[in-house]
Amino acid sequence: MKRLLLSIHDVGPRFEEEVDRLVAHVAAHVQPAALAMLVVPDHWGAHPIGGNPCFARRLRQWADAGVTMFAHGWFHKDMATHDDRLSRFKARHMTAGEGEFLGLGAQEAAQRMADSRALIEDIIGRPVAGFIAPAWLYGAPALGALRESGFALAEDHMKVWHAPTGRVLARGPVVTWASRSPARIASSLLAARLLPPLLARTPVARVAVHPGDAHRPALLASIDRTLARLRRTHAPARYGDLLAA
Template structure:
């Protein structure tokens, strides 16, 4: 299955871990603008991508430690801080690309309740987590089903993501929408690249590439 740029989405981190700021006019900013002009949908993807919050309840501590490696930035933020980072990220990406962002996706797909509420106030048209895509201003669910993704930080994460990538395509075969998410680090692990190719080929038998924005029109 071949996907044109218009059927792809990129999640942009404005300042990854506080060490890699997105600077207007930089070579990377120029590349982002080119991708956006080619039709790639740009999503704001947090601000730092790093979780620097203190988690008071056990469930959030479990998510922060087990579902990501310290990168659930929006899991423990208060509403005002979450809204500020969301809008600052959106404004910067739109300045760089010259085009509106498609939506917002929290790092590691993890949101605390204040961050979810802030999404609606900030007016993003689309947001997603592990299990769904929704319209934040109204709360309307646009698509349901697990996202197929991979992890490359350790042998255990590689093995578990390879297993999930084998099990999920049959589950999603009859789902109206199937999502596939690839991280930059995946490109450095041959087994993950092979798995990504298999998943895309298999889903190509039952699904066609489409834009996230198409979900808003049903």
């Protein structure tokens, strides 16, 4: 069976309204039991889930409805100094200051992973499925910390893997959208038209949506088209199904 994995990124109090819109928007294609949420405990240090019982209650309700929860960093903001050229390029061109785990040392990365996991699991009353770094960007120290973290699943732009062993569970680019500028909107709309026919041949297709998408009608329409196209060849599934397989 070919699987379709759908995730909503950057879930937290900062984007509660946008997450609500996205959940409602994708409901025609994927039910909560086959939806994943990537949870940010304290977005940019200004929107903590801790001490926010109203949002914590909503997170627990989504988990009770079957939504799969991932830890998605702690701040989501990249506050590191990047010494090597490749990391500077990634930080500048692949994200807008969002690659929190790209430049962290192993000890700090491990601590943020552990804190994020503990907070989310305490709220939802069950284990998280895994860890996905903000912007899908990992530095080598963060990858080392992830192997030792006890998380089961991890993901980047091109694959999903078993975090403790590195065993790849799914390959292929994730379909996602960018809303920060007209040029990025246009390029992501083009990618969303080109990728689904290619992903139709793969065992696993991944789609990821972000809060900024909720404010762009053209992106919402593209999300609809993409999910409808992939549903022809792939059945909505849970990330945990990859481990069971």
